Each structure stands twice: as structure tokens, then as C-alpha cells.
Amino acid sequence: MDILIKIAQLFLCFTILVGIHEFGHFIMARIFKIRVEKFYIFFDPWFSLFKFKRGDTEYGLGWLPLGGYVKIAGMIDESLDTDQMKQEPKPYEFRSKPAWQRLLVMLAGVFMNLLLAIVIYCGICYTWGDAYFSNYDAKWGYNFNQTAQQMGFRNGDRFVSIDGKPIDNIAVLQNDLLITESGRQVVVDRAGEEVTIDISLDELIDMRQQKAFENLFTLRLPFLVDSVSFASASEAGLQVGDEIVGIDALQNADYLDYKKYIEAHPGEELVMSVKRNGARIDSLIVPVNADGRIGVITRSPYQLRTQQYTFWESIPAGFHKAGKTIANYWEQLKLIVKPQTKMYEELGGFVAIGSIFPSSWDWQDFWFKTAFLSIILAIMNLLPIPGLDGGHALFTLWEIITRRKPSEKFLLVAQYVGLVIILALLIYANGNDIYRFFIK
Missing domain, CATH: 2.30.42.10 (PDZ domain)
Known part of the structure; x- marks a missing residue:
């Protein structure tokens, strides 16, 4: 039953994220009077679960939950439909529109995912507030696991700062400690005396690889x-x-x-x-x-601190949460492409994504995870890889700057290359899931 609840949350989350992303492309194309031939949630190779046609657009639900797409007339996309491109351009086609309009169509999906995350965070702040345990309330300090003690921590230590920055919210403390491309300098209060603990990058890499960050520290209970x-x-x-x-x-x-x-x-x-x-x-x-x-x-002496927000206060709070999430994920993404951090070994596929959802339904947690994954989807789609929105946008920007449009043959070859890269990443990420599940 637990696994079914996780799958249901993952399916609902992906449906929302893909739907809102593709709706961004769809609505922007319609604003510029570009014909949209297909609007699909999930991919539909060979067959679809259901479909219907309204106007010029076929709407449907595919069976392969690896994303979704809109098929825009006159655009070389993942459908790789070259027959249409051999014909003379028509006024309602993507390729007939000015470059700035095509650029906005390409970026609309990313914009919608970012907007969705902001709206969700605003809703969370307004509905539930911002609840957290404060480090300043941890007067009795923390208990540390064996890995942390090998680094120099002792049971009863209380965090003071990480790299000179004071610590308040315990929930983000572990993330602040681990997500770095260099070592960390942690200051703790030990029986009234401040002690500095220097943690090397190699130690942090080993801790991430061994999953030793689980229960890295827990509140000490008097x-x-x-x-x-x-x-x-x-x-x-x-x-x-x-x-x-x-x-x-x-x-x-x-x-x-x-x-x-x-x-x-x-x-x-x-x-x-x-x-x-x-x-x-x-x-x-x-x-x-x-x-x-x-x-x-x-x-227990510990109580959650809760910051409540009015409707108007929840709006800047939601923007702040979205901005911080974007910054944190961007830092993680930079670490992945740096071989010395070895964070590429931690990439995961659908099993890893599904595992972040709890085994019981919690709407607050669900919306938190959905907002986070929406930001991931937006950032990943901005990567300059052909086949992704970022790749299409890059070629369009090149056209705007140089006033020279890439040939359709070049765009088609780039699309094939991009699909190979994306497929390789999917295989690697999901292969990591299989390796961790069956071998590690």
C-alpha cells in the first residue's frame, strides 16, 4: 500500500508539472496564432491511452511517463516530423513567425514551471505558515552519528556558524553543510567554548557517497x-x-x-x-x-517556531522560498558537472524521484515536493541541450544576434544529437537507481 501511495503522488505530481509546462508552450503559441497540432501529457509512441480532437489540436494522454510535448506546426521538435518541413512555410507555422515570438514560445514552458513553484510556495506560506526548529532553541546541543564524530563533532555540541554564517533553521542546516564545492569550516559551542571544526571536501564527498549524512545529527533530548x-x-x-x-x-x-x-x-x-x-x-x-x-x-522542551503570513505577506515569502530553492539547486547542478565532487554518482531516475514522497499522503509535503520538482524541471529545460527548451532558445538567440537562421538540416541533426544526450542521461540516472537498489 505504501508503494502505491508513493506512485500515486509521483504520477499526480508529474501530470501537474508536465501539463503546466506544455500549457505554457501551448498558450504562447496560440497568442501568436501558431497552430498547435498535438498537446500530450506523457509520450505516446505507437499508441495513446486516450485522445480527442478539438479545433486543430489533438489532446491526449500517452503511456510513457517520461515527459510530455506539444507538436507545434512548422517546428523541428521531438516528433522529428520532416514531411511538413519539406513544404512551403504557411503563415500559421512556427517557422514563419519572427524570432522574438519563437523565443517566447520556447521559454514559456520554463516560465510556467517557475510561476507554478512561486504560486505553490505562496499558498504553502499562507495556508500552513513557515514552521521550523530553531538552532537557537537547541540549548542541549545535538547527538552526532559515527561519521560526524570522526570529523570532530561531539555529542552535546551546538552549531554556531558554517563558514562564518550563523545558523537558525535546523531544516536547512544539513543542506548548507553538504552542498559545497570546497570544504567547510564549522564553529560549534562545546560546553560554553567555541570550537572550530574544519571538514575537507574529500570527507564531504565520502559522506555523500556512503549516505552517512542520514541521521548526521539529531536534537539532544534532556x-x-x-x-x-x-x-x-x-x-x-x-x-x-x-x-x-x-x-x-x-x-x-x-x-x-x-x-x-x-x-x-x-x-x-x-x-x-x-x-x-x-x-x-x-x-x-x-x-x-x-x-x-x-x-x-x-x-520535551522543543517546540516548532511558526511564522504565519497574511495573504499579502505570503506573496514575497513565496518568491523568497522559490529564489532560495533555485539558488540551492543551481549550486547542486554546478557540483554535478565538477568531477572532483563525484556528485554525478548521486544522480537518480524515477525511483529516486518517487522515493522523496512519503508513504502516507500529506498535502503540505506533496506541494513542497511538487514546487521543488517544478523548479528542477524549469532549470533542466533551460540547459543548452538540443531537444530541450534551452537548446531551441540558444539557436533562436543566435539567429537574433547574427540575423542568420540555422538551416533546417542543422536543426534536425541537432535534434537527433540532443535526443541521444537526453536518452543517455535517462539511462544513466535510472541505471544508478537499479545499481543502488540491487547491488549497493
């Missing part, structure tokens, strides 16, 4: 007494508001470590140290019952 439920705990001296900071030889641990220690000593008496009103009280003798409990109820 043992705070919210209420006393056993008379024995009260008689031993425990009070509401106490923070247990030591049990026997186990000192300065977090709640889960203390809990495991208590459960491992049923029927015994433990020597505890607590903090109460800023003072430390040692040597409280607290009995453990046969079930491995001391008779207190704990509480």
Missing part, C-alpha cells in the same frame, strides 16, 4: 521531569521541573541513554544528580521498580 507519578520517586526527592543530568557513572547523557540505563536496572536503587533552579543536587537515591521505571513523566 531528561526533564514533567510530573511525578510514583510516591517512591517523590519520597526520593524528585520534583516537577527537575532535569536529571547523571545516573551513577552515566553523566551528561540524553534522555534515551538514561532511559535505557534505568530499564537495565530493575529492582535496584540508582544514585541520581539533578539540576533544580540552576543548582545541582547530587546523590538522590531513587528506586527502580520491577518494570524498569522510576515513576516520572517526562516532557
Whole structure:
């Protein structure tokens, strides 16, 4: 059932993204009175799932979910229809229009995906606000996994800055740490003293390749007494508001470590140290019952901070989120093309994309992922690869600048080359999925 929910989210997301992208091309072509012969969500080699015709345009749903397309009359595109190009240009064809109009038609899909992301982010800000855990609330610091400890982090460290930039939102902390083309300098607060940890690029590359960034750090949970439920705990001296900071030889641990220690000593008496009103009280003798409990109820001190937005405030907030997402993804894309970062090994296909969706339906999360993927689709389509919008736009810009139009033969050959490049990227990305699933 979980996998079906993931597939349903992926399918709905792709339908929205491809539909809005192709609608951009479609509507801009119609504005300039260019005939659109086909409008398809997903590709339809050999057959389509359904189709109907209205006016000059055939609308349909293909069976191959690798994208979608609009077939614009008089344009060399992924349909590779050369018969039409052998005929004399007609006024309603793409090739008969001025270069600036053709450029706008090519870029309209990218524009619509960016606009969709902005609208979604604005809607998220207005509907749910901006909820996050603040690093400034992490007074007890973090617990770090083995890889982070090998880099120099210690349980209880609290982040101060990364490369001189202060840290607030914990949700983006890991991304800020990992997405870089060089090493990182991290300053942490360790028991009131600032400690600098230098992390090399090689260490970051190894961490990404080994997936060691999973649970890289987690909020450290203190043992705070919210209420006393056993008379024995009260008689031993425990009070509401106490923070247990030591049990026997186990000192300065977090709640889960203390809990495991208590459960491992049923029927015994433990020597505890607590903090109460800023003072430390040692040597409280607290009995453990046969079930491995001391008779207190704990509480978590952490709460989400939520920035609420009015309708008008949500608009600049949405633009800001979209801008930051674009900047972050562009940084990742630059790292992929740099061999020394080895981030090309992390490319994934449809399995990787589908895996980012949760196994239960959460509309807020769905729209977050849809906005993010919409930005990815926009940026990827802007790449100057023949067959993508960026490739078409590049040739049109060349025509505008040089006043010389590339020949149709050249455009056709470029389209073939572009399709080969795109197919190779698809095979590589989805091959990585298969490799990681079956071999790694």
C-alpha cells in the first residue's frame, strides 16, 4: 500500500508539472496564432491511452511517463516530423513567425514551471505558515552519528556558524553543510567554548557517497521531569521541573541513554544528580521498580517556531522560498558537472524521484515536493541541450544576434544529437537507481 501511495503522488505530481509546462508552450503559441497540432501529457509512441480532437489540436494522454510535448506546426521538435518541413512555410507555422515570438514560445514552458513553484510556495506560506526548529532553541546541543564524530563533532555540541554564517533553521542546516564545492569550516559551542571544526571536501564527498549524512545529527533530548507519578520517586526527592543530568557513572547523557540505563536496572536503587533552579543536587537515591521505571513523566522542551503570513505577506515569502530553492539547486547542478565532487554518482531516475514522497499522503509535503520538482524541471529545460527548451532558445538567440537562421538540416541533426544526450542521461540516472537498489 505504501508503494502505491508513493506512485500515486509521483504520477499526480508529474501530470501537474508536465501539463503546466506544455500549457505554457501551448498558450504562447496560440497568442501568436501558431497552430498547435498535438498537446500530450506523457509520450505516446505507437499508441495513446486516450485522445480527442478539438479545433486543430489533438489532446491526449500517452503511456510513457517520461515527459510530455506539444507538436507545434512548422517546428523541428521531438516528433522529428520532416514531411511538413519539406513544404512551403504557411503563415500559421512556427517557422514563419519572427524570432522574438519563437523565443517566447520556447521559454514559456520554463516560465510556467517557475510561476507554478512561486504560486505553490505562496499558498504553502499562507495556508500552513513557515514552521521550523530553531538552532537557537537547541540549548542541549545535538547527538552526532559515527561519521560526524570522526570529523570532530561531539555529542552535546551546538552549531554556531558554517563558514562564518550563523545558523537558525535546523531544516536547512544539513543542506548548507553538504552542498559545497570546497570544504567547510564549522564553529560549534562545546560546553560554553567555541570550537572550530574544519571538514575537507574529500570527507564531504565520502559522506555523500556512503549516505552517512542520514541521521548526521539529531536534537539532544534532556531528561526533564514533567510530573511525578510514583510516591517512591517523590519520597526520593524528585520534583516537577527537575532535569536529571547523571545516573551513577552515566553523566551528561540524553534522555534515551538514561532511559535505557534505568530499564537495565530493575529492582535496584540508582544514585541520581539533578539540576533544580540552576543548582545541582547530587546523590538522590531513587528506586527502580520491577518494570524498569522510576515513576516520572517526562516532557520535551522543543517546540516548532511558526511564522504565519497574511495573504499579502505570503506573496514575497513565496518568491523568497522559490529564489532560495533555485539558488540551492543551481549550486547542486554546478557540483554535478565538477568531477572532483563525484556528485554525478548521486544522480537518480524515477525511483529516486518517487522515493522523496512519503508513504502516507500529506498535502503540505506533496506541494513542497511538487514546487521543488517544478523548479528542477524549469532549470533542466533551460540547459543548452538540443531537444530541450534551452537548446531551441540558444539557436533562436543566435539567429537574433547574427540575423542568420540555422538551416533546417542543422536543426534536425541537432535534434537527433540532443535526443541521444537526453536518452543517455535517462539511462544513466535510472541505471544508478537499479545499481543502488540491487547491488549497493
